[in-house]
Ligand SMILES: [Zn+2]
């Protein structure tokens with residue numbers, strides 16, 4: 001099951017489970033669409049994998065399968081070269 005992390009690792013903006021702005025890599029490194037396109041050029045700065053839109057979890061499923069509350073922020077910020 002996806003963790004559905006609550007924030008962007010780059011800018012720490014909120015990415016609720018129903019957000020259409022969230023993108024993830026295969027390890028679930030999570031970013032907002034703005035950072036993914038402008039800073040990261042579509043690739044995860046941690047693993048180099050591609051970033052794709054995170055599927056939204058229907059609200060009816062969130063009660064039993066809640067989204068992660070653990071905020072993950074990349075140390076030192078994000079750059080494409082990292
Ligand atoms: Zn961001």
Ligand SMILES: [Zn+2]
Pocket residue numbers: 025026027028029044045046047048049
């Ligand atoms: Zn990654």
